[in-house]
Amino acid sequence: MRVTVIDYKAGNLTSVLKALRHLGAEPIVTDGDLSLAEHAERIVLPGVGHFAATERLDSTGLTPAIRSAIARGVPFLGICVGMQWLYAGSTEEPRQPGLGQFSETCARFPDGHQKVPHVGWNSLDVFNGSHLLAGVAPGEFVYFTHSYRAPITPATAASTTYIEPFASAVERDNVFGVQFHPEKSGETGLKILRNFLAFQPKEAAC
């Protein structure tokens, strides 16, 4: 199965590509070839680093290409900053809009409680009915490294508590986002990526 992996020059993609190949997928990387996004069978948007890096998605024209692919029903998975990009934006770079699939804004963990960034293995509380997190038992651990997070809303697929509960996964129809790194989360992470690769979207309305 071909998976288009979006490269927007934010960190290295090696681990994501390795995990996808391990699961039998055929990742194809693009940093600006719009046809690879427009005709994608599945899209993964990895991401580490600063929200401002997503500006490159706009300047290369990938943003509208991804938007139309999502509208066609193509399964999309955003990881870390790639999940945050699904929202209206992030206070990390207020001038840079996100894709706006979810209307909320990501914000930094409050200071003065515990260390920020949140780094390490923390547990998932999975909400009923998640396709992405099917088979993930309550309390299974995944690996996080981030300072900004999304709020809990009806689209939240899993929550994690650090200082306070936040959305560690989001899901609506064919659009998925995870704040943690499934490619670095052992068997639990591989199970989640496998679910994404196996997800069958409903036919998009014509």
Add this chain to the structure above:
Amino acid sequence: MLTKRIIACLDVDAGRVVKGIQFVDIVDAGDPAELAARHASEGADEIVLLDITATHEGRATLLDTVRRTARMLFVPFCVGGGIRTARDAEQVFNAGADKVSVNSAALTDPTLIDAIGRSFGAQAVVVAIDARRDPHATDPVRDAQVFVQGGRKPAGRRIVEWAREAEARGAGEILLTSMDADGTRGGFDCELTAAVSQAVSIPVIASGGAGTVAHFTDVFAAGKADAALAASIFHFGVSSARSLKQGLAEAGVPVRLPC
């Protein structure tokens, strides 16, 4: 709840594990890829591979070792030793590392931290610091001396101010080795670890002195460590990261279990 990490460390020379954690029932105890996979399957939360090779030929071997080790590893993987430039770091990342650890080179040129962080994100930069308490200083702990070249030469820096500078430059984590405690199996230097951990907002990984499960409990409580490096403890009665973590869980330390 965020758990405390147990990190397995492998010292590698020219592609072979020369020190660190070894298992009696592995015939080829010296293969880094095999050992790393074994640690991950036995519950290690993260793998650190430290290259102690000095030769040019050894560096080329390292990249091959990193590539082979990373192939089947799906937990965070950090590589350190001999990374002197952002280009060195890039090669190690391309070979499959998630993080690089820099030590002497960052003290020689602290902008190395900024450079790697800019390209690969702060989460990918671990600054390793070797420190020894300074009995002559006003505060022997906070003013512990930083050493370079494997602990042979004082760097002319004090632990807390250097850790803070590293954080300000974009380090994602501090890997702190107490030279006083290292090799003693008498416990981590909890005071030193706590002094650094409270001075910065990034995670601190404690290293040096582990001998018993209780030493880990101490460094997570009194030492305020976010993670601890387990190396030689696996030679001395604790059979795996999983059994260490079971002991920690019984003592009330949050750890990733089952794993």
